[in-house]
Amino acid sequence: MSFPYTVASVALPPAPSSTPPDPGRFPASETSPGIRGGGASGRRRHILHIHYHLGHYPGEGYDPDLYERLIEQLHTFSPRVQALPPMAADCDVTGALRYFRREPRELARVISMRALALYGVDTSIGSADNRLLAAMAADATPPAGITHLAPDAVPAFLRPRPVGALPGVGPSTAGLLVRHGLHTIGALADTPLGTLQRLLGRAQGRLLHERAHGLDERPVTPREPARSCGADHAFGHDELDPSRHRRAVLALAEQLGVRLRSERRITRRLQLTIRYADRTTTTRARALPEPSHHGGALIRTAHELYDSLGLQRARVRGIALRAEELQPAEHATTQLSLDPADERDRRIEHSADRARDRFGPGAVRSAALAGMRLPAERPSSSA
Incomplete structure (x- = not known):
């Protein structure tokens, strides 16, 4: 079966100059071979x-400064x-097309060439009319390739793909859909x-219905969010009690969760630092x-990190917890849970967040922290 889109590998010319090419001077007759689609x-x-x-991580080629x-x-x-x-970025080139007088695929080609020539980094680039389709096109593209999705190519691209390939469909949701005979995005x-909506809930049902039709109105937000954020707690004296250590870790995990939810961000990784x-x-x-x-996921992981240290009557002066590799919450994989307790906890969490918004950050706390006076945690973030 052939689709009306193609993937092209873009090779650099011999001995590239150290000066980045100027998209405005790109020869008018030069295009990425094998790439079709586009238009006015x-x-x-x-x-x-x-x-x-x-x-993904230090030691494996990931360099925050390079990024x-x-x-x-x-x-x-x-x-x-x-x-x-x-490792990714969205770029809205709608206005740039007129400025440079070039097609999206031509700008994509120059971006790919510059990244490789100047930094030695391969790219996979997807080009489409919205963020959803561009991301899916990039996922289907090999290193050094570009996939351009013209509007008339979208159904042929989307419909044969498994439901699990649709952003927002995790393994649990995909399993539920497959059990009901919905194997493909089509x-x-x-x-x-x-x-x-009866199967998945009102909000999730509408979201996946729109995405299955290739619809996505999310704008490209022209700002770079912080890569990480953190909070720390200083004890007033050398603290030897592990139970107080754990309660401080709990308080910090709760605080980070509240902050991330208010900023509509999620974290891939937690880092715990103990200061003696x-x-x-x-x-x-x-x-x-x-x-x-x-909160539940952050607290479990934070306590696992603390337990992994195996502290035995350590004289602790401070604890810091950091959420790393942040990304917008809209990119989260939504998992359906069959555990009523999990759904109950999330509803309680949502209600607690609303109470904090109305009455202040200290309005709601875990029962485990009742009666424990903690100095104000100091949140921090890094770009």
Whole structure:
């Protein structure tokens, strides 16, 4: 079966110059071979999703400073750039097309060439009319390739794909859909909205119904969110009691959860640092089972980190907890839970957040923290 889109590998010319090519001087006859689609801009949006092939963590090729330089490079094409740490970004080139007088695929080609020539980084770039389709196109693209999705190519691209390939559909949701005979995105798109809402809930049903039709109105937010945020707690004296250590960890995890939910962000990884009386420190980090901002997941992971240290009557002066590899909550994989307790906890969490918004951050706290006076935690963040 052939689709009306193609993936092209973009090779650099021999001995590239250290000076980045100027998109405005790109030869008018030169295009990316094998890439079809596009056309006049009109009033359509044109979004590029750029995936940089970096390692996930230090020691595996991931370099936060390099990532920042790659994001800065995108700003030479458009001011509307949204960083998606640790390895991707969205770039709205709608206005840039007229300025440079080039098609989206041509700008994508130059971005790919610059990243490789200047930084030695391969890219996979998806080009489409919205962020959802551009991201899915990039996911289907090999390193050094570009996939452009013209509007008339979207159904052929989306419909044969498994439901699990749709952003927002995690393993649990995909399993539920498959058990009801919805194996592909096309089958999901053909299902009446009311049926999906009865199956998945009103909000999730509508979201997946729209995404199955390739609809996504999310704008590219022209700002770079912080890569991490943290909070720390200082004891008034050398604290030897492990129960007080654990309660401080609980308070910090709760505080980070509240902050992440208010900013609509999720974290992939937590880092715990213990500061001792002799001013030495110990640090441990762990990835969450799935990116989240829910208190239960953060608290479990934070306590696991503390337990992994095996502290025996350590004289602790302070504890810091940091949420790393942040990303917008809208990119979270939504898992359906069959555990009524989990759904109850999330409803309670939502109500507690509303109470904090109305009456202040100290209005609601875990029962485990009742009667315990903690000094004010000091939140921090880094870009």
